[in-house]
Amino acid sequence: MLLGLWSGEYLITTNPPETMELTNAYLDSNLISLYVQPIVLVLMYTQVLRFRNIYLLIGVRGQTNQMTKRLLVLVTMYSLVFCLGLIVPYLFTGFPLFRNGSPILGTAIILLHVGVLLFLAWLLVGAYNSKHPYFLLFIVLILEVTYHYYFEKQILIKYSPLYDPLYRAVHHIYGGY
Numbered sequence: 071m072l073l074g075l076w077s078g079e080y081l082i083t084t085n086p087p088e089t090m091e092l093t094n095a096y097l098d099s100n101l102i103s104l105y106v107q108p109i110v111l112v113l114m115y116t117q118v119l120r121f122r123n124i125y126l127l128i129g130v131r132g133q134t135n136q137m138t139k140r141l142l143v144l145v146t147m148y149s150l151v152f153c154l155g156l157i158v159p160y161l162f163t164g165f166p167l168f169r170n171g172s173p174i175l176g177t178a179i180i181l182l183h184v185g186v187l188l189f190l191a192w193l194l195v196g197a198y199n200s201k202h203p204y205f206l207l208f209i210v211l212i213l214e215v216t217y218h219y220y221f222e223k224q225i226l227i228k229y230s231p232l233y234d235p236l237y238r239a240v241h242h243i244y245g246g247y
Contacts, residue, residue, distance in 0.1 A: 074155025077106045082163055091169040092160055093176050097183060098226055098233055102156070103218035107187060108211055110152050114145045115194045115207050122198055134199065141198055145191040153184050170230035179225055186217050 081095045081102070096102055118141055128137050157180075160167075168176040190210045197203035226233040232243065 072155070073106060073110060074152040075159060077102060078156045078159035082159055087165070090163075090165040091176075092157070092167045093171070093179060093226065093229060094233075095160060096156065097179060097222060100218075103222070104215065106156075108214060110148070111187075111190060111194060111210060111214065112207070114148050114191050115197060115210075117144065117148075118194055118197050119203060122203070138195060138198060141195045142192060145195055146188060149184070149188050149191045153187065170232050172229070175229050179222070179229055182225070183222065186214075190214055 078096075081099055082090075085095050085099075121137065121141065128134055167173065190213060193206065193210050193213075197206045200206055223233070231237045238244070
């Protein structure tokens, strides 16, 4: 939560007010997807690995499925609290939520981003009973970067052409995007 609050506040203070909108501040910025979210995923991963030490004791009692469900709930709560801590500071700034595009598409992009974070966190729960848990962490981090650079950037261009570098260069729009 504190990491999310710090990141949200940092993005609000560093973005220029004339380009401030929710999708620009959080999704187009590389801080969240390339630095903060991988840190959060690694923190979740360490929580899952702490329970791996008692995997054999839980397996003997036949409670492996119950433990997996509890770990899924744990990482879901961590992810949602992180996302709330990230977005709540922006709601108190008075800046518009969606300035450059459709609010429906902007909301869908943000929910897709949260959904991808949840999916990646759920994949990390697989490290609880995996033979190669560190390989799973590597795969999750690669998926995070791939989603941000290849899919999310393309979706942002559909949200608003201002996120397209070629469009900005042709129209001489510099800074902030």
